[in-house]
Amino acid sequence: MKIVYQGESVETTAATVAEFLSARGVDPAKAIVEYGGEVYAPGADLASLSLADGASLDVFRMTAGG
Amino acid sequence: MSANTYLTPEERAVLESVRVGIAGAGGLGSNCAMHLVRAGVTHLTVVDFDVVNGSNLNRQFFFRDQIGMKKVEALKENLLRIDPDADIRALDMRLDAASVREVFADCDVVVEAFDVVDAKVMLVSAFAASGKTLVTASGLAGWGRSNTMRVKKMGNIVAVGDGETAVGADTAPSSPRVGIAAAMQANAVVAILLGKEP
Numbered sequence: 215m216k217i218v219y220q221g222e223s224v225e226t227t228a229a230t231v232a233e234f235l236s237a238r239g240v241d242p243a244k245a246i247v248e249y250g251g252e253v254y255a256p257g258a259d260l261a262s263l264s265l266a267d268g269a270s271l272d273v274f275r276m277t278a279g280g
Numbered sequence: 281m282s283a284n285t286y287l288t289p290e291e292r293a294v295l296e297s298v299r300v301g302i303a304g305a306g307g308l309g310s311n312c313a314m315h316l317v318r319a320g321v322t323h324l325t326v327v328d329f330d331v332v333n334g335s336n337l338n339r340q341f342f343f344r345d346q347i348g349m350k351k352v353e354a355l356k357e358n359l360l361r362i363d364p365d366a367d368i369r370a371l372d373m374r375l376d377a378a379s380v381r382e383v384f385a386d387c388d389v390v391v392e393a394f395d396v397v398d399a400k401v402m403l404v405s406a407f408a409a410s411g412k413t414l415v416t417a418s419g420l421a422g423w424g425r426s427n428t429m430r431v432k433k434m435g436n437i438v439a440v441g442d443g444e445t446a447v448g449a450d451t452a453p454s455s456p457r458v459g460i461a462a463a464m465q466a467n468a469v470v471a472i473l474l475g476k477e478p
Contacts (some may be wrong), residue, residue, distance in 0.1 A: 246399060248434045253435035255404055255409070273415075274434065275418060276404070277419050277421075277441075278397050279419075
């Protein structure tokens with residue numbers, strides 16, 4: 215299926231948001247995630263969020279520095 | 281009267297009636313506060329537990345003769361040089377999950393300006409479901425790549441930075457890029473307060 219990730223269309227076989235992000239090296243414990251119009255704080259349970267064809271997923275990673 | 285003589289009466293009324301909270305008075309927080317006061321925000325709550333040291337001077341809004349001072353006191357001193365009438369609530373304390381919502385309870389917008397990831401995560405988690413606007417920043421280390429810095433609105437959270445570049449051996453925090461992020465945070469805060477897109 216295809217989803218829109220960070221504004222770009224990408225092909226994926228991942229079944230869940232957690233699986234998709236894991237494959238891209240994103241640690242959900244240190245990221246803000248927006249999926250399906252909902253915002254998930256760092257550490258939210260993303261394993262139960264199924265990916266749907268055409269859905270939009272945005273991530274903002276939290277990194278050291280300030 | 282605020283420091284910004286370019287404001288319309290309506291803009292001045294807004295910016296002089298709100299309070300902005302800033303969690304952290306380092307590279308992000310000190311510069312963001314400076315921009316906010318110059319922009320016309322007159323009520324700030326600034327929280328930090330640290331003291332100014334020499335390594336801070338490459339990017340933080342402090343001066344050599346302030347080394348050893350508490351950051352919140354040094355920052356208050358500097359902000360009052362811009363606007364002597366500003367109301368700067370300087371809190372010398374370490375924020376944690378138990379205290380952060382109460383400390384910023386009367387703030388209209390909160391700025392996340394920590395440098396440690398765990399502290400950033402704590403603050404974002406505390407405000408994620410609160411409905412209060414939180415402006416956070418990550419991905420601001422190193423040099424160049426100014427065009428990768430962006431503003432992303434995610435519910436009540438406004439995220440600033442490239443969201444990738446952490447401080448590391450090859451990516452030190454430095455004034456230009458940290459300053460860009462701090463200015464973008466301040467710009468987002470003022471825009472939100474004035475009812476515009478961040």
